[in-house]
Amino acid sequence: MTAPDTTLPVKSELRHGTPRPRWYVAHTQPNAEMRAILNLERQGFATYLPRYLKQRRHARRVDIVPAPVFPRYLFVSIDLACQRWLSIRSTVGVSRLVTQGDRPLPVPDGIVDSLIGRHDETGHVRLLAPPGLQAGDQVRVLAGAFEETLGLLEQITDEQRVIILLDLLGRKVRVTLDSGLIAAA
Secondary structure (H helix, E strand, C coil), rough: CCCCCCCCHHHHHHCCCCCEEEEEEEEEEEHHHHHHHHHHHCCCCCCECCCEEEEEEEECEEEEEEEEECCEEEEECCCCCCCCCCHHHHHHCCCEEECCCCCEEEECHHHHHHHHHCCCEEEEEECCCCCCCCCCEEEEEEECCCCEEEEEEEECCCCCCEEEEEEEECCCEEEEEEEEEEEEE
């Protein structure tokens, strides 16, 4: 979960004049993101696992726990010119490196920086509301059992779902919906 150290230029930067490390995506074994990070960092690779705070219900308790934004995937910073990137394929916790043919496929510039820029004070990625909406806004349900019902947007949960408060039978009822099913009222 560390970013690459860019304070000192590496040998390939001096030779080519441009920074060489780029972000690539590693596909991990199920629930083995932290094991993969530990082993990749032992090999000298910088990694980044974007996480958000997820609401988990278990045994009548509701907990807020960190969860990966992209389950089973993490970002690895690699300088293909001077790092032995083939060793990533046999790293404990890693299933494979996302490739195009026999070469790793780089993440488009700005994607990782954009995710890092959305961190909150706890270091977790803030999920965004549907365009133009934020918590407290009045919304209208577009389809389903509550079609054309008005409510208040309470929060954005994992996997592009939202929690809204509907006024049903004289009381506020909390409903979880797909974010595509609501619009500004």
